[in-house]
Amino acid sequence: MSVLEVKNLKKRFKESLFSSEKKVLHQIDFSVSETTATGFLGANGSGKTTTLKCVLGLIPINSGEISFFTGKPLSRPVLKKIGFLPEQPYFYDYLTGEELLLFYGRLSASLTFTDLKSRARDLLKKLGIYEAKDRKIRTYSKGMLQKVGMAQALIHDPELVILDEPMAGLDPDSRVYVGELIQSLVKQGKTIFFSSHLLYDVERLCSNLVVLKEGRVAYAGSVQGLLDRIKGRRQIIYAEKDQKHTVFADSLEECQREIDRLRKQSCVILDVQLDKKSLEQAFVKITESHDLTGKTGN
């Protein structure tokens, strides 16, 4: 089932009243499948945040179609099922962390006040900012703001969670935790769609990818599919006569052949790793390419 489907989305902006319109999104087509984590990649200014704002109805679109949960247009019942963390989380800084969650929760969730309060506290504990629940938001650090932003996106237990740069501003521990949180949400049956500049996080957490380049979709499909397209290297670590060795394979097929060969030679396969630079290489290759027609389906 498609949780989010964007078809032929186009968006133009006027910089000033008398200037001509500038095309920001040329033609965006992609879909996000249920119970997956889909990464949304693109260089600065490629149109990621504009696409997200169009998807969420914050800015009107010029043409195209955006539907949620198999064909439903954006409406208030649909918004109840969506959680969103903006790129730079600005919140009401006169509220405390707990008050903020209760405010957003009461707007979106159908829970009783007591249940909502316990869910808010639970989320604050999980994100490690429970001790700061009674502190005003204006006293929070950037990382704490990101965490409280994450909590407000999840307070109403949404089915689709859209995160714009969720790892930005987080320390390494928090990044690991947010990554685990995204994985656990997918396991719970939620759908995650998140934009990021951190390719390592996307590779680690996502099964699917949408790559934007200059307002066009340069790639939409599985992470593996993209890696296969650039024939990413795989590192096979094996043991032979108590000695550790490494061999590289340029494609998945070659990797299989190598493993078969090594096993026939009674070698023990210790690990098979994707070359860490491979998604980065793939991303660079895709975004440097002038041919943007090589899309694949999910």
Added chain:
Amino acid sequence: MKNIFLIALNTVKEIKRHKILYALGAVVIFIMLAGLVLGPLSLSEQTRLSINFAFTSCHIGLILISIYFASTLISHEIEKKTAITLFVKPISRLQFIVGKFFGLSFILLMALCFLTVFVLVVHFIYKHSIGPILFMAMWGIFLEALILLTVAFFFSSFTSSFLVLVYSGLIFIIGHSASGIIFFVNKMEGDYFFKVIVSIATYLLPNFEKVNWRAHALYHNSLVEGELLFSSLYSFSWIICLLVITSILFERKQIA
């Protein structure tokens, strides 16, 4: 209704925690006290001067609270980008505007009640009789503050908070000068076209003198029959019209 209530409640919290509210309150009380201190200097006019100071300080205080907070409440949501997180929740922009209006109106009502107590104290000190006209004068101040609130909301839907402050201030000045302008223009000879243009312009803007009953309260003049009802209806017509126009404009606004 729940969403309007939540926005209103949040607005009350926001204003309540703002130091400027208390600073404005302190300025108003200072002006009232100044009236009490300066009163004896005016010899026979002591009572009139002090009561006039009390009414004027209430008027200025309520108008400043109204314009300052109305000009920042909506503009800051856009400028500080808090609107992005809010409008991805199941809430309409009309509910947002109406919620903000009720929140600030509640603060104005509380401020009015608080300041009325001070005005009554000044009346007691000078043994000036207290009649219904005093409360009508305070009601007039409240209506004026509500109109200015919606005027500031209207400007907030398309310009920055600083310009909202400037434009609302201008509307306040013109709104108090409208009656005078019409009076002098009618006294002018010739140039019929100019007279019509000025008259139309003054009718297109709120006339705050229609709710100014402070002089009546000072001199114990009663209002013309039906004036209270007519002026209240006049004020609420302005408030509703401006809220509707603001909502329509805000609906089209790009939250970026």
